[in-house]
Amino acid sequence: LLFSADGKHAWLTMEMSAQVAVFDYKDGVLTQTQLVDLAAGQPTSDKAGAALHASADGKFLYVSNRGTANQLVVFSIDPATGQLKELQKRSVEGDHPREFALDPSGKFVLIANQKSNQIVVVERDAKSGLLGKTVQKLPMDAPSDLKFLVRQ
Template sequence: MAAKDAGRAFIGSFTSEGGRGIVTAAVDRETGALTVLAATDAVADPSFLALARGGAVLYAVSETADGAAAAFAVAGGRAELLGVPVPVRGSAPTHLALVGRHLLTANYGSGSITVLPVRPDGRLGEAVSVLPHKGAGPDPERRRGPHAHQVVTDPSGRWVLGVDLGTDSVHVFVLDTASGVPRPHGVTALRPGTGPRHMAFHPDGCHAYVLCEFEPTLTACRWDAQAGLLEPLGETPVLPEGTEVTGHPSEVVVSQDGRFLWAAVRGSDSIAVLALDGVGSVDEPVLVTTVDCGGHWPRDLALDPSGRRLYAANERSGDVTWFAIDERTGIPRRAGSIEAPAASCVVFA
């Protein structure tokens, strides 16, 4: 397939661990195979990425002690720095989300959410708001205070949710669409010690799933978009009973048709496959099986736009591996991989 007919993927990585920064790859639309086109290390440790609607601008966090976010113009096979990186006024940002004309970052080190304006040309302005999370967890080493790990919008677009690993909670903010500044609305407490890391919504808009890092579990929740209320329903393990290896789950993805859920688990280097219908349900997911992630320490999972292929960014083995998904069972089958040192995330244009 000619490169001009291919899709595009962008791979974030840790430059401090030997990564190339942001890697641009062509995506074969028939096979899902990736081909590296270019890379830029214009910012340090661009560990998580987000594309603007239309795909003309790519945004990245710089997961450093000082913390910054950066915009990149996307043209052909390259991502070019657009303006200068902007401080987030928080430490170690790990995640970001576009909300209208604003970019929000989750700052792990400082336990806060930062709001940056997005200018008409895609450049970032100085922070207009920093919202601190509050609280602590039971672990005195990693849980002395809040550690915001992810920020997402709900399917209705009315709410912003911040997943906090340090306080075992999910913060809910109501979104001011004019200013882009979220206002604290409520906090949902999860079981102490679980360490919630990332969450994903079901296509029905009424359910969400929170993946926990300190215990290899998934918490199913009911989501009320009218009230902005997240209600935990129950927990499901993402490792088979009797697994001896300690698992550290990292990312959760729900299929486009809402029938399956996949979770990346570091330590066991596996991808958990959970059923949301049939043997399971949206309220009570069931672990069907686990498959090898194709590398070591899977930090991220992503579906391609077709929803037929799943990609794992394996940080410590330095690769991105892709899988074809069985439409009937939801079980991924390894189809290929490329070298990608210190890979941390994958997004698709």
């Protein structure tokens, strides 16, 4: 579950159904306003929603979908309603994207492909939110989490 920066909306990844639920949040109550399929038409056994992260500017939501899809799905976020609009589905170029992270500059996304033992680094366009070419693949034993440490 991820809340918007203003605390008015939230997004929830539903692993088994590979969906994202969108909520309004007010006075301690979540009210569902949208349900988005990450892999419509695929058998339930072939999909599994995983991580979700918003861009630092709050304009885009990124969600990983494992199973046979093995994709990152990019959504634009309506700032007034929190509603999602799909912009892109991009292969993670590996198997089982357990987690991913947007780097602090916002120019790259690092994807932890747990079953293919790699971290894939992909370009990100900050204006459009879209993911571009792969710039590097790093071998790593079963990566499952990514964190950036910022020195102060």
